[in-house]
Amino acid sequence: MVAVEFMLLAIRIHNDVSRQLPVLSQLQALIRKSFVGLLRIDFLGDLKAPITN
Numbered sequence: 001m002v003a004v005e006f007m008l009l010a011i012r013i014h015n016d017v018s019r020q021l022p023v024l025s026q027l028q029a030l031i032r033k034s035f036v037g038l039l040r041i042d043f044l045g046d047l048k049a050p051i052t053n
Helices: 017-037
Strands: none
């Protein structure tokens, strides 16, 4: 016995990333303010790995 399922195809792909980026950056700034807020310590400062030679 074989079961066949039909799936709806998307008419167009929603790739409007440029509209969503400012919202993400504003949200990240808000989260950063809440972490730095009370103690005035920036735990999210520079999360890059140090450069070693």
